[in-house]
Amino acid sequence: MAEKPSFPGYDTMARRDTQSWNEPTRQAIDARLSVPREPRFFTVEEWDCADALCQLIIPGVIDPPLVALLDAALHDGDGHGTRTQTVPYRREAWRQGVNALDSCARGSHGKPFAQLGKDDQSALLETIQRGEPTAGQWGAMEPQDFFKRCVLGDIPALFYSLPQAWNEIGFGGPASPRGYVRLELGHRDPWEAAEVGPDGDSDTVERKNRHVV
Amino acid sequence: MWSDALNAPRARDGKAPDVLHQGGWVEMREYRDTEEVDFVIVGTGAGGGTLAARLAEQGFSVVAMDAGGWFRPIEEFASDETAQEMIYWNDHRVTDGANPLTMGGNNSGKAIGGSTVHYAMVALRFRPEWFKSRTLLGYGADWPIDWREMWHWYAEAERQLSIAGPLSYPWGPKRGRYPFRAHELNGAAKLLAEGAQKTGIEWTETPLATLSAPYRDANGTSPPCVYRGFCRFGCSTNAKRSSLTVFIPRALAAGAEVRDLAMVGKIETGPDGRATGVHYHRDGEWRFQKAKNVIVAGYAVETPRLLLNSANDRFPDGLANSSGLVGKNLMTQSNSAVWGRMDTPVRSYKGPPSLAISEHWNYDDNNDFHGGYLWLGQGPMPIEWAGVLTGAKGLWGDALREEMRDYNHMVGVKMVGETLPNEANRVTLADDVDQYGLKVARITFSYGDNDKAMIDHALQQMRASIDAVDASDIFDQPDDNCHLGGTIRMGDDPTTSVVNADGRSWDIPNLWVCDGSLFPTVGGVNPSLTIYALALRMADRIGEMSKRGELYRCRM
Numbered sequence: 001m002a003e004k005p006s007f008p009g010y011d012t013m014a015r016r017d018t019q020s021w022n023e024p025t026r027q028a029i030d031a032r033l034s035v036p037r038e039p040r041f042f043t044v045e046e047w048d049c050a051d052a053l054c055q056l057i058i059p060g061v062i063d064p065p066l067v068a069l070l071d072a073a074l075h076d077g078d079g080h081g082t083r084t085q086t087v088p089y090r091r092e093a094w095r096q097g098v099n100a101l102d103s104c105a106r107g108s109h110g111k112p113f114a115q116l117g118k119d120d121q122s123a124l125l126e127t128i129q130r131g132e133p134t135a136g137q138w139g140a141m142e143p144q145d146f147f148k149r150c151v152l153g154d155i156p157a158l159f160y161s162l163p164q165a166w167n168e169i170g171f172g173g174p175a176s177p178r179g180y181v182r183l184e185l186g187h188r189d190p191w192e193a194a195e196v197g198p199d200g201d202s203d204t205v206e207r208k209n210r211h212v213v
Numbered sequence: 214m215w216s217d218a219l220n221a222p223r224a225r226d227g228k229a230p231d232v233l234h235q236g237g238w239v240e241m242r243e244y245r246d247t248e249e250v251d252f253v254i255v256g257t258g259a260g261g262g263t264l265a266a267r268l269a270e271q272g273f274s275v276v277a278m279d280a281g282g283w284f285r286p287i288e289e290f291a292s293d294e295t296a297q298e299m300i301y302w303n304d305h306r307v308t309d310g311a312n313p314l315t316m317g318g319n320n321s322g323k324a325i326g327g328s329t330v331h332y333a334m335v336a337l338r339f340r341p342e343w344f345k346s347r348t349l350l351g352y353g354a355d356w357p358i359d360w361r362e363m364w365h366w367y368a369e370a371e372r373q374l375s376i377a378g379p380l381s382y383p384w385g386p387k388r389g390r391y392p393f394r395a396h397e398l399n400g401a402a403k404l405l406a407e408g409a410q411k412t413g414i415e416w417t418e419t420p421l422a423t424l425s426a427p428y429r430d431a432n433g434t435s436p437p438c439v440y441r442g443f444c445r446f447g448c449s450t451n452a453k454r455s456s457l458t459v460f461i462p463r464a465l466a467a468g469a470e471v472r473d474l475a476m477v478g479k480i481e482t483g484p485d486g487r488a489t490g491v492h493y494h495r496d497g498e499w500r501f502q503k504a505k506n507v508i509v510a511g512y513a514v515e516t517p518r519l520l521l522n523s524a525n526d527r528f529p530d531g532l533a534n535s536s537g538l539v540g541k542n543l544m545t546q547s548n549s550a551v552w553g554r555m556d557t558p559v560r561s562y563k564g565p566p567s568l569a570i571s572e573h574w575n576y577d578d579n580n581d582f583h584g585g586y587l588w589l590g591q592g593p594m595p596i597e598w599a600g601v602l603t604g605a606k607g608l609w610g611d612a613l614r615e616e617m618r619d620y621n622h623m624v625g626v627k628m629v630g631e632t633l634p635n636e637a638n639r640v641t642l643a644d645d646v647d648q649y650g651l652k653v654a655r656i657t658f659s660y661g662d663n664d665k666a667m668i669d670h671a672l673q674q675m676r677a678s679i680d681a682v683d684a685s686d687i688f689d690q691p692d693d694n695c696h697l698g699g700t701i702r703m704g705d706d707p708t709t710s711v712v713n714a715d716g717r718s719w720d721i722p723n724l725w726v727c728d729g730s731l732f733p734t735v736g737g738v739n740p741s742l743t744i745y746a747l748a749l750r751m752a753d754r755i756g757e758m759s760k761r762g763e764l765y766r767c768r769m
């Protein structure tokens with residue numbers, strides 16, 4: 001497989017005060033980056049479990065921590081408003097889900113999920129993802145469906161709502177009112193991320209990426 | 214929250230937001246609740262907004278209500294997938310069946326303008342035979358309207374929406390030129406074209422409801438599209454031609470009243486069994502608007518829900534339901550896709566997501582399944598793309614984060630496929646209640662064998678097309694659904710349909726439906742242009758009926 005694209009020096013936030021960002025976008029991103037970093041929806045124990053889960057789904061240093069965004073989203077609303085036969089509405093599902101994860105960890109290792117080693121945590125998630133039985137209490141909720149709908153449905157969405165994530169994948173980011181001009185395959189607008197390879201060597205690309213405003 | 218559109222109604226005291234001007238307001242005529250208006254319309258999307266404009270322009274008194282907020286896109290829409298959740302219908306609903314439908318942003322809007330505020334603007338006509346699919350093609354149910362009549366209203370809708378499309382359209386009977394020139398193709402569209410050419414099928418530039426040149430009329434101006442790509446999260450430039458930017462300003466100018474944050478909970482009927490008006494929730498209280506006619510345009514889930522929630526002693530099974538068909542024959546369109554990786558950056562986030570199209574398989578009848586499908590170029594935003602990778606591949610952890618880095622290199626095509634009507638797929642009422650205390654919709658859906666056979670065929674064909682452009686790491690995204698249709702079938706026979714060709718209830722002659730729920734079959738094209746065309750036709754028919762004295766206590 002080809003080497004993964006890289007975009008050295010690219011920072012979506014550099015365009016914050018340009019024609020690519022309008023005021024509602026600035027306000028939305030500012031609010032997201034300054035999200036309260038303490039539980040308002042979750043209890044402290046639930047927060048710790050959800051935090052460990054977020055770090056497993058999207059590893060690495062992330063600021064703000066995804067658990068803060070998850071807690072805020074659930075505090076502010078009930079998310080995508082559908083329930084199925086096996087997964088309740090979002091607030092209820094998440095509260096049940098993290099408690100169930102803890103009960104699984106306690107059942108098999110005698111301690112809460114957040115205190116398990118990464119390998120044990122991953123093994124538990126893989127078990128759930130495969131639909132195999134766990135040692136926890138899930139009530140009427142189907143663990144595999146919770147994993148699919150809530151864990152994989154919500155946590156990556158929180159990460160890819162952050163400029164940090166856009167930098168990593170070379171996404172152009174917010175784009176109003178300026179939009180784009182060069183639509184042709186392989187063409188790059190001067191305010192888009194340059195990529196090592198197609199847009200030059202590492203030094204050239206880094207120089208271009210300093211001027212994506 | 215930067216937008217206060219959801220805090221309190223904006224349309225009041227004789228003025229309403231002017232969506233075409235920054236900070237603008239326009240005068241709005243108002244009616245008292247006790248005034249028996251000619252028409253109250255529930256919902257302001259492709260059906261309701263269009264009808265509000267066309268009925269008011271003919272001189273009828275009109276009050277249109279929508280549960281959603283009234284946004285001014287140019288000053289309130291962020292370029293952001295998450296912040297724009299405010300324009301979706303995310304109220305509680307229950308889904309079940311073998312293939313529970315994904316609901317929310319992918320198919321349900323909640324705003325003045327309805328789902329057209331965030332639609333992808335693909336503006337297509339049905340294949341003529343689909344209006345008689347039972348008789349001519351042997352499946353589904355016939356529409357009660359002739360395709361030639363629809364052809365006229367399609368052209369009218371395309372003109373009023375300034376559709377930008379190709380000089381000549383490769384499929385179906387001849388049609389006139391599109392009013393605006395087609396948009397330039399982006400990388401993803403070029404690859405769709407190349408794939409089609411190499412596999413020997415036709416493709417074209419997609420007819421789109423976004424401007425390819427500036428537009429001006431008496432209500433204001435709109436600029437051409439700037440290719441920012443966030444169309445499905447609301448267009449912040451007003452290049453998008455929608456119910457919100459086209460028909461709502463016209464409705465206001467013609468004297469309609471449009472009420473935002475007005476949730477209709479029940480339609481009332483009188484001693485004679487006619488509709489007398491609607492109970493609606495606005496500004497923290499329940500109110501009652503009197504009307505001579507009620508038109509429901511809440512789309513394929515909310516429309517049947519409202520009719521079922523309006524059950525009373527005289528109509529215990531819900532209004533307009535003597536056929537027992539209210540809520541039945543719910544259809545979606547299958548939305549499976551195939552993706553691959555190009556060596557060259559594609560950056561498909563630029564431009565409207567679907568700038569190129571192939572309708573080849575809508576016009577081929579030599580398959581082992583009924584119905585047709587098309588495919589469109591794609592431009593997923595990062596969160597959507599993460600959803601594809603988690604949904605189709607179950608990725609998480611480092612594997613997900615690594616694979617996401619190929620984002621700019623990915624190319625894909627996605628089908629819009631016809632599903633067949635089936636009475637078991639339906640909208641009923643659940644026991645859960647929403648924030649207004651109203652029973653929520655239960656949406657039951659399972660794909661049939663025909664639907665599955667079509668999806669398999671489409672995946673194979675789309676794979677061939679992606680393969681033909683030398684993409685690597687090709688994979689299928691088999692599970693996805695989009696647009697809705699059915700649940701209030703229109704027809705010629707009161708025992709096998711809920712309403713007639715004019716959307717008029719067989720049971721209650723001053724109760725009408727005008728939205729995507731009318732479709733007896735959904736065809737293999739995106740539905741909005743057909744809904745606009747039906748609404749234009751219906752407004753015209755109502756005008757004629759009124760002149761002939763065929764409307765209930767309402768004559769122009």
Ligand SMILES: Cc1cc2nc3c(=O)[nH]c(=O)nc-3n(C[C@H](O)[C@H](O)[C@H](O)COP(=O)(O)OP(=O)(O)OC[C@H]3O[C@@H](n4cnc5c(N)ncnc54)[C@H](O)[C@@H]3O)c2cc1C
Binds near residue numbers: 255257
């Ligand atoms: C992301 C997305 C992309 C799409 N892309 C395309 C495309 O490219 N091409 C295409 O042709 N179609 C597309 N569609 C589909 C198209 O938008 C819909 O089919 C069309 O808008 C449906 O029109 P409608 O009038 O039936 O309902 P809607 O436009 O959904 O309007 C219904 C309105 O009724 C309101 N309402 C419902 N119940 C009540 C109530 N009880 N009281 C008050 N108000 C109520 C809702 O708030 C809503 O605003 C897309 C849809 C989505 C969501």
Ligand code: SF4
Binds near residue numbers: 438442443
């Ligand atoms: S690409 Fe065009 S239509 Fe889509 S949001 Fe941008 S300006 Fe509007």
